[in-house]
Amino acid sequence: MITVEHLSKKYGDFTAVDDISFTLENGHIYGFLGPNGAGKSTTMNIMTGCLAATAGTVTIDGCDIFEDARDAKKLVGYLPEIPPLYTEQTPAEYLSFVAEAKGVPTKQIPQEVARVIEETRLTDMTHRLIRNLSKGYRQRVGIAQALLGNPQYIILDEPTVGLDPLQIIEIRDLIRELGQKHTVILSSHILSEVQAICESVLIIAHGKLVAFDTPQNLEKTLANSNKLSLCAPCTQEKMAEILASVPVVAQTKFSKGENDTCRAELTVNGELNHAAAEIFFAFAKAEIPLLQMTPQKADLENIFIELTESEPTLPEKEDVEHESGI
Template sequence: MIQVKHLTKRYGDFTAVDDISFKLENGHIYGFLGPNGAGKSTTMNIMTGCLAATSGTVLIDNCDIFEDAQKAKKLLGYLPEIPPLYTEQTPTEYLRFVAEAKGVPAKQIPGEVARVIEETRLTEMANRLIRHLSKGYRQRVGIAQALLGNPHYIILDEPTVGLDPLQIIEIRDLIRELGQRHTVILSSHILSEVQAICESVLIIAHGKLVAFDTPQNLEKTLATANKLTLTADCGEAALQQILDSVPNVATRETKPDGTATLTVNGDLTAAARALFFAFAKANVALLQLTPQKADLENIFIELTEDDPQPETPNQNAVKQEEVAPDESGV
């Protein structure tokens, strides 16, 4: 388990990470999202011990990343956005070097390097110079170095950035496989990728954690989850008259061509049923009735727009761990 408690990072008067807390359970794939400058890469760098915090605590299986860094870091594998590759080495040479730097026992290094090469499907490229590899294979080398030592937690910062669509699919499949054996924290700007892979999503904006839940639960809490669009075989006046008879329609926007966008109170299915029968009673054909599904893109935009964030995030959208303030700092 990874526990982040009241984590804060300041650069002079600028607060990059603002008192965030969360808990990551073992055996899941987590998505970590935020606009550029929101603080997510800073948070990931602090979690991996690459950057000091101003205050707060990060516990990796109860090992403090600041107080017991060597032990905590053995539990982590990290792929930064720009993989730290030595391009004049082959993947095999580079991975041996990283294994030594990570403190893998000398007798175990050949087997460990062979294991991660196989896991990341680098076998055919293992003895080519890294500078001759495609961007996709370089990312695989970066992921392979994160897997050395068989850490419990794999943290991947933008692992598919700059890849072509086929390479993205290949890396996505690899991450799914890793999620069967490790806890994975994935940062990405490709929202469809996060929605396809991750079981839970953390969203950070303005340095604050504004959401932590499954995509499905987030859909239920946002405004777009209570919207319907419809098209009826009638004019705007008749459409307005029929909608007047339907309970629980909170707001509506109608057009002369018989289309409308509605916000409804209560259960969406019950509202759709009421609309269907209202149009049937009026003997007007209801040509289309569609709920507006709140996909991860809608969720991201709604939670990270530039409007000022509340001091306390919406508790229906945020699942922060309740922790006592850290008195000691770092």
């Protein structure tokens, strides 16, 4: 378990991380989301012991990352956004060097290097110079060094940045496999990627934690929960007249549909099903059939925009220390 409590990081008058608290349970894949400059990488660097905090604590399986740095760091494998590769070495040479630096016993280094090479599917590239490898294979070497020593926690900062679509798919599959043996924390700017492979999502904006839940729960509760899409065979003027007679309709945006239909996106007050019923009966009274009336489904992109556009408020501690519905 990783516990982050009241973590803050300041650079002069600028606050990069502002009193963040959360708990990550073992055996899950977590995603960090946030705009550029939101504090994601800073938080991850502090969690791995690469950066000092201004205030707060990070404990990894009971080991304080600052007070018990040696024991805590043994539990964590880290891939920075720019992997620290020595490009004039082969993957085998580089991984042997990193294993020694991590304190892997000398006699165990060949076996450990062979293990991570196999796990990251680098076998065919073992003896090529890293500078001659593709971006995708370089990223695999970076992930392989994070796996040395078999840490419980794998922290990946933008693991698919700069990769082509096929390489992204391959790295996603690799992360899913890692999630079967390790707790994985990754940051990404690709929202679909986080939604596809992460079981829980932490969204950071302006240095604060603004959401921590499963993608499914966020879709249900945070965005578009009071919005409907309509389509009916009438003019915009007639649809506006009907909707004006429904008190729960708060905002309306019209557009022209196909085959002489009109479409509208509505924001309603109160419970969505009750509002939908009132709208249905209003159209029935006007003897105009509703061809479509559906709730607007939130996706992670909408949620991300909704939560990061405005200045956030910090969730209550009990809201971020739960197990995210898993």
